[in-house]
Amino acid sequence: MAPLAQSVLVTGSNRGIGLELVRQLAEGPDPPQYIFATCRDPEGPGGKTLRDLAAKYPNVRLIQLDAVNLATIKAAVQVVESQLNGRGLNLLINNGAINSHDSLQSVAPQQMLSVFSTNVAGPLQVAKEFLPLLKEAAKEANMEGLSCSKAAIINMSSLGGSIELGFGILQAPMYPYRASKAALNMVTRCLAVELQEVGILCTAIHPGWVKTDMGTEKAPLTVECSVQGILKVLSSLSQATTGAFLDWEGKTLPW
Template identity: 55%
Template sequence: MTGGHVSTVMVTGANRGIGMELVRQFAEMCHPPERIFATCRNPQEDRMQELKKLAAKHPNIVIVKLEVTDEESIRAAAKEVEAHLAGKGLNLLMNNAGVMPPSTLESVTQEDMLDVCKIDLVGPMLVAKEFLPLVKAAAKQSKEKGLSCSKAAIINTSTIGSSIGNPPSMNTFPVISYRCAKTALNMLTRCQALEYKDDGILCAAIHPGWVKTDMGTQKAELEVEESVRGILNMLSKLAEEHSGRFLNWEGKFVAW
């Protein structure tokens, strides 16, 4: 991130893919955040070894247990983060955790749609709601004018597949539940921007690109390192005119 310095950041779904790479690149900045909260459902899982190694190398990384569909887990995580912050606010909340199971209009079931919406839409809503006091505190403590990610921001990971104005074909993106959930997440982002503007909080949705991760598969066009470099560069440039908008990893506006 080349712009304003982010003192504290939290990334959900940090045990793999884009989430882990966000944590890695935040930690490896010339002037990294004082605290990087990397959340995951189960810190004791075997696949957590890479994140644990990263945390051992960078003492500013704090691994926090958080299940985005469990309100009790979210409340416990918020209390843990608040204790680590010791009176400081949370500058940047990145709702990154999500799932993308394959489904078409022919194959999708009620359970598919509800399960994906619970994780990809309701989860970010509950996390933002519970951590809002800490984000508001960051905005109040900041001396910056206007809106920025270094002051206070909620960033929701969306997808080009959620676009109603310019959607990719179902043949190339057959994940109907995921697309619908993320379209609703875009509206949540818009509502958050409207509601929290007077609190000094920037809210935006981002499309990270089609990335080579477990979710994106190896057929994807973009390496995760390149996507995250673009995201961090884009975040550093976000200002009031970007709040309530949908942008891609290159900082270009995406049609709702």
């Protein structure tokens, strides 16, 4: 079985879905040559499990990246570029995000802006800064079509960002979070349209409602199960699914 991609970068990989993505990629039957596991504070207490993984698997490289701090994104690009040594980056997974449960009563402009900064501006800036390395990977692949093994940007979205399904908001208002994921979906579609001609696939994925700090213990899905599904979906992506909004089982979701 061919690896999903030779080089993969994951943001927010110190816990939750990001950490499990790195773990399953590293422990899979055909692991990528490079797994760039990025997080805000790799040396801090929250990075311990990720540090242990990196100590066990030499292809897991720990890199600092805070999606709202441009200097750290640029520094991460430099580290990745030097480690890839002239080769491109195949797969960027914009996973890191924050939640906010603010209702109409509690929401304040600062909260909206802070969530947008992390969940929308952050992933877009990360994609923009890694674009030269993604383009390089697409060029090297020298093949028709689009895929994660060639060059791809995956944005971790949420069903909560679906405008069509938004009538359920009274159960969970989350104005900043829902609006940010709807915006991230639009960013994904714009990137997909603009980057398909340079051979880069862009897709938004909803991981399901998952037992993580964000999803809480009430969630029905384990992180292992969600990530197994996500990795299977990623390996199936093609020209037909660039710009799509899919869930962890590959089902198309309403915008």
